[in-house]
Amino acid sequence: MTSTVYWGSPRQAQLDASETLPAKLDLILDKLDIRQRVKDQRVAIKLHLGGNVGYSTVHPVFIRKVVQAVLEGGGKPFVTDLPHAVESAHKRGYTAETLGCPLYATTGIDGKWVTAHPYDYCQMTEFYMGGAIEEASFLIDLAHVKGHPVTGWGAALKNIALGCMDGRTRSAMHDVSHYEPYFFKEKCPDEATRVAIRESCPYGAIVDDQEDPGGLHLHHFKCNQCMRCQAVANGAFEIQRGAFMAFLEVCNISAKLVLDTFEPGNTTFINLATQLTPVCDCFGFTGMPVLPDVGVFGSDDLVALEQATLDMLADKPIIEENLPGMMEIVSRDGHPWQWIHGPYKDPNEQLVMAEQIGLGSREYTLVDVLPVQEPDFKAVQYIPAGP
Numbered sequence: 001m002t003s004t005v006y007w008g009s010p011r012q013a014q015l016d017a018s019e020t021l022p023a024k025l026d027l028i029l030d031k032l033d034i035r036q037r038v039k040d041q042r043v044a045i046k047l048h049l050g051g052n053v054g055y056s057t058v059h060p061v062f063i064r065k066v067v068q069a070v071l072e073g074g075g076k077p078f079v080t081d082l083p084h085a086v087e088s089a090h091k092r093g094y095t096a097e098t099l100g101c102p103l104y105a106t107t108g109i110d111g112k113w114v115t116a117h118p119y120d121y122c123q124m125t126e127f128y129m130g131g132a133i134e135e136a137s138f139l140i141d142l143a144h145v146k147g148h149p150v151t152g153w154g155a156a157l158k159n160i161a162l163g164c165m166d167g168r169t170r171s172a173m174h175d176v177s178h179y180e181p182y183f184f185k186e187k188c189p190d191e192a193t194r195v196a197i198r199e200s201c202p203y204g205a206i207v208d209d210q211e212d213p214g215g216l217h218l219h220h221f222k223c224n225q226c227m228r229c230q231a232v233a234n235g236a237f238e239i240q241r242g243a244f245m246a247f248l249e250v251c252n253i254s255a256k257l258v259l260d261t262f263e264p265g266n267t268t269f270i271n272l273a274t275q276l277t278p279v280c281d282c283f284g285f286t287g288m289p290v291l292p293d294v295g296v297f298g299s300d301d302l303v304a305l306e307q308a309t310l311d312m313l314a315d316k317p318i319i320e321e322n323l324p325g326m327m328e329i330v331s332r333d334g335h336p337w338q339w340i341h342g343p344y345k346d347p348n349e350q351l352v353m354a355e356q357i358g359l360g361s362r363e364y365t366l367v368d369v370l371p372v373q374e375p376d377f378k379a380v381q382y383i384p385a386g387p
């Protein structure tokens, strides 16, 4: 199946508001027939509202466009995110007044407004989904595209996979990377070798295991698979692709559980790819962009939307002068996000798995909602200015 992805380029020909990204988001909302679909629906607009001094999350101007379209269509919108993000949202400019609708925490004030969804994966048996998501009848997943230290990148899929679940579920989801053993005491000859493995990581990704004295614990989010540790590990400590893939897969499962709570046709997805920082908005600050802006995307197909966004970035080089000093390019193979987060954090592979569990199609047609009409300066004679 080929899905349609609507795209608004960040490029302008004219210095005019009609060619800006908010205007192109309006055109995408028209193409998605938002107004015609939301009458009397309780519409959850799922955002990542960030934290602390982050300022690269989706700007209120864009959110207001979505809210306005829902209101004009007779829907009842609310913006939603995790409790701590909603509680501090006003500090970053997100209020009912600026957005045009109320903000509710996905899982309630204390994170306890949840429903259990049984699903067996690694050590997990249940996913606890936010009540605000369950009570909504229509979902608009409005995401900011950026890098992410565990998934490689974060956009619409991650926005709902992690952002609609409670704290214990998010924690358990991160722990699936530890399901298969990666430190093998029987192969570690002595304490000096164990310490050498730990100290070999320049990123501090390997630490003492607090729950298993004499063991080692890997912080997968810090590991870019540079493999320096493998030179001293002699098989006692393994960097395993499957551990990284497990987190990508559990995110797909979680997203599927979320989308299955909505009637077919009552979900839509938007990616805003501006200010592409190297790590997630949950870090609570905004770093320099490491990839160029590539615009705004919208689709009813989550996988198609994510694939189109990834593809648009695929041939863009990392802006190396903007990389934080503690990050490096470990490889120039694969997607640019893999250059800095490592080959095992493979966003394309996540979409292959997402397609397999029925989250959508990687086949898409990209429709530019306002193709740039470049002015033809050559058609007019150039007359140099005089002295």
Ligand code: SF4
Binding pocket: 200, 201, 202, 203, 204, 205, 206, 218, 222, 223, 224, 225, 226, 227, 228, 229, 230, 239
């Ligand atoms: S692969 Fe590199 S980043 Fe990962 S734990 Fe080993 S040394 Fe650290």
